Amino acid sequence: MIATLNHQALLQVAIDEAMLGLSEGGVPVGGALFAADGSLLGRGHNRRVQEGDPSIHGETDAFRKAGRQRSYRDKIMVTTLAPCWFCSGLIRQFNIGTVIVGESVNFPGGIDWLRENGVTVIDMASKECIDMMSDYIINNPAVWNEDIGEE
Ligand SMILES: [Zn+2]
Numbered sequence: 001m002i003a004t005l006n007h008q009a010l011l012q013v014a015i016d017e018a019m020l021g022l023s024e025g026g027v028p029v030g031g032a033l034f035a036a037d038g039s040l041l042g043r044g045h046n047r048r049v050q051e052g053d054p055s056i057h058g059e060t061d062a063f064r065k066a067g068r069q070r071s072y073r074d075k076i077m078v079t080t081l082a083p084c085w086f087c088s089g090l091i092r093q094f095n096i097g098t099v100i101v102g103e104s105v106n107f108p109g110g111i112d113w114l115r116e117n118g119v120t121v122i123d124m125a126s127k128e129c130i131d132m133m134s135d136y137i138i139n140n141p142a143v144w145n146e147d148i149g150e151e
Pocket residue numbers: 057058059083084085086087088
């Protein structure tokens with residue numbers, strides 16, 4: 001069923017969220033959770049800076065906004081950047097079946113681990129996502145290192 005979905009259109013929702021986060025002065029990572037038919041369940045973005053909350057990542061924000069779902073196996077998590085360990089853990093914990101990432105150049109996160117554990121990971125290698133993140137990292141190295149738990 002996922003083969004019939006327009007992955008770029010799904011990713012665009014996450015990109016729009018990332019841009020919103022950037023406009024708020026935050027880390028530009030967006031996420032969205034979709035049902036198998038491509039209907040949107042929840043969307044969100046990293047709000048570490050805005051809310052002072054290190055647990056609000058694009059993925060966790062979208063996940064929470066989607067509310068309770070009976071099963072996650074057929075759900076699709078879309079994120080502009082490869083999920084960190086925290087978000088990779090969330091994906092495993094709830095058995096989310098498919099993850100679409102905008103890019104994994106700036107940060108590979110847990111995508112190899114997800115694949116090894118049966119999660120379908122689709123890496124869009126989006127130039128728009130790569131440039132958005134690399135620009136942010138160059139201009140805000142301290143915030144970025146804080147975001148990924150580096151010192
Ligand atoms: Zn994360």
